[in-house]
Amino acid sequence: TRDQSPAEGTYELVVVANRLPVDRVTDDDGTVRWQQSPGGLVTAMQSVMTGQDGAWVGWSGDPGEAPEPFDSGDMHLHAVGLTEQEIEDHYEGFSNETLWPLYHDVIVPPRFRRRWFDGYRTVNRRFAEVAASLAAPGATVWVHDYQLQLVPAMLRELRPDVRIGWFNHIPFPGVEIFAQLPWRKHVVQGLLGADLLGFQRRADADNFLRVCRRLLGLHTRGGTVEVPGPGDSTRVVRASSFPISIDAASLSDLARTPEVMERARQIRRDLGDPEHVLLGVDRLDYTKGIRHRLKAYEELLSDGVLAPPQAVLVQVATPSRERVSAYIQLREQVEVTVGRANGDFGHLGMPAIHYLHQSYGRAEMAAMFLAADVMLVTPLRDGMNLVAKEYVTCRHDDGGALVLSEFTGAAGELDRAFICNPHDIDGLKYTIRHALDADPAEKRRRMRAMRRRVAEYDVSRWAGDFLAALDAAPDRP
Numbered sequence: 484t485r486d487q488s489p490a491e492g493t494y495e496l497v498v499v500a501n502r503l504p505v506d507r508v509t510d511d512d513g514t515v516r517w518q519q520s521p522g523g524l525v526t527a528m529q530s531v532m533t534g535q536d537g538a539w540v541g542w543s544g545d546p547g548e549a550p551e552p553f554d555s556g557d558m559h560l561h562a563v564g565l566t567e568q569e570i571e572d573h574y575e576g577f578s579n580e581t582l583w584p585l586y587h588d589v590i591v592p593p594r595f596r597r598r599w600f601d602g603y604r605t606v607n608r609r610f611a612e613v614a615a616s617l618a619a620p621g622a623t624v625w626v627h628d629y630q631l632q633l634v635p636a637m638l639r640e641l642r643p644d645v646r647i648g649w650f651n652h653i654p655f656p657g658v659e660i661f662a663q664l665p666w667r668k669h670v671v672q673g674l675l676g677a678d679l680l681g682f683q684r685r686a687d688a689d690n691f692l693r694v695c696r697r698l699l700g701l702h703t704r705g706g707t708v709e710v711p712g713p714g715d716s717t718r719v720v721r722a723s724s725f726p727i728s729i730d731a732a733s734l735s736d737l738a739r740t741p742e743v744m745e746r747a748r749q750i751r752r753d754l755g756d757p758e759h760v761l762l763g764v765d766r767l768d769y770t771k772g773i774r775h776r777l778k779a780y781e782e783l784l785s786d787g788v789l790a791p792p793q794a795v796l797v798q799v800a801t802p803s804r805e806r807v808s809a810y811i812q813l814r815e816q817v818e819v820t821v822g823r824a825n826g827d828f829g830h831l832g833m834p835a836i837h838y839l840h841q842s843y844g845r846a847e848m849a850a851m852f853l854a855a856d857v858m859l860v861t862p863l864r865d866g867m868n869l870v871a872k873e874y875v876t877c878r879h880d881d882g883g884a885l886v887l888s889e890f891t892g893a894a895g896e897l898d899r900a901f902i903c904n905p906h907d908i909d910g911l912k913y914t915i916r917h918a919l920d921a922d923p924a925e926k927r928r929r930m931r932a933m934r935r936r937v938a939e940y941d942v943s944r945w946a947g948d949f950l951a952a953l954d955a956a957p958d959r960p
């Protein structure tokens with residue numbers, strides 16, 4: 484029990500993310516309970532929050548008033564309420580129709596609407612206020628992702644005593660692209676409220692530093708930005724890279740269980756015991772290169788290089804952002820392509836492509852990874868891509884082969900994959916064939932090297948490195 488001003492809380496570590504780490508589920512008998520969300524961020528933070536006095540600020544996922552704060556395990560969970568209109572403006576609008584395409588190389592045109600930015604600012608302020616009310620004096624606050632880029636500066640204004648870190652899960656674009664954003668200065672100034680800005684790749688951090696120089700005329704030196712403060716004072720903000728990872732040990736253990744290994748064999752039998760099983764697993768998102776992958780596969784079928792029943796492609800496409808028009812369009816395009824390929828190249832009981840627009844549990848995903856001879860990870864742009872890391876982690880048999888786009892963050896670490904440029908359809912076809920036909924000993928060597936990398940640099944290393952760097956960030960308050 485320490486002396487506190489009413490504006491201060493008691494939590495030494497506060498995580499601020501778009502979503503809470505739990506989902507509300509309603510059981511058959513109508514009772515409502517909270518269940519841990521499957522996402523990697525939740526697992527990552529659990530390893531650093533265990534035994535800590537930690538709080539998590541996030542949206543519940545439903546419109547309307549926020550549920551009362553509650554405790555879950557070692558964490559205090561504080562929900563932020565969003566109205567229908569705020570979900571439309573802040574989340575679906577500015578976050579997913581403006582920032583998401585802008586930060587992913589404008590694969591689809593970003594839409595700039597003033598009302599959306601107003602909503603973004605209002606919601607960011609609400610998150611900042613809740614975080615400010617929960618943080619203990621001198622606490623550490625870790626803000627996540629592109630939905631909350633204004634929070635660092637808003638929070639610093641309310642609570643200059645806390646350490647503020649922000650991590651970007653998606654790419655940070657080059658200055659020529661970022662410059663399109665009408666509110667570019669607001670966003671950069673929002674971020675510069677932090678002590679440490681974390682990015683997936685060095686290149687993303689460098690893009691941010693260039694934006695600071697070119698658009699705000701700030702001075703940068705050795706990965707830091709000098710931010711003018713009151714009078715002659717300057718604050719120093721560091722921008723570094725921390726490639727996110729997965730809980731490799733627990734996934735590897737899961738993939739070794741007899742149940743998962745038997746399920747993997749069953750999946751191959753269900754597919755008709757083909758010689759080659761190819762697999763894609765993505766959120767149904769235009770950044771993931773699903774159309775390019777299907778195009779290449781369809782051409783391999785029509786060239787007669789691959790044919791069912793010897794070869795099958797399984798494409799799992801998780802439902803995502805289903806109210807945003809670019810996603811509705813993408814779904815139609817993908818489903819037309821799959822339908823055409825099956826119509827042209829399938830046989831009774833033997834489709835060329837098995838398409839699944841569904842979510843699965845971790846064990847089923849691990850079994851699919853174990854069953855796949857070639858994993859196709861072909862995004863046009865991706866901050867990291869955890870599916871690539873999950874695939875190699877499940878391959879304790881050193882089997883399989885990973886085809887990986889050079890435009891993923893993961894390609895920086897998994898450079899022993901079969902690297903491809905998904906825009907180059909001939910090149911992609913060649914790389915898929917190469918991954919199928921390469922010498923098995925060579926494939927095992929590649930797989931071992933990639934598995935080693937992910938096992939060493941796992942998600943708790945990622946979170947630990949970020950928090951250590953935040954603790955050591957240049958300007959202690």
Ligand code: ADQ
Nearest residue numbers: 652727764765766799801841842843865866867868869870
């Ligand atoms: P995402 O764009 O969602 O993440 P990714 O990194 O691949 O992309 O993570 C997706 C996760 O969802 C994986 O753990 C995967 O196993 C799981 N998943 C996918 N389809 C599923 C299904 N049908 N059923 C069950 N689980 C499924 C964003 C960025 C990435 C960055 C991560 C983390 O876009 O670049 O790697 O955040 O920072």
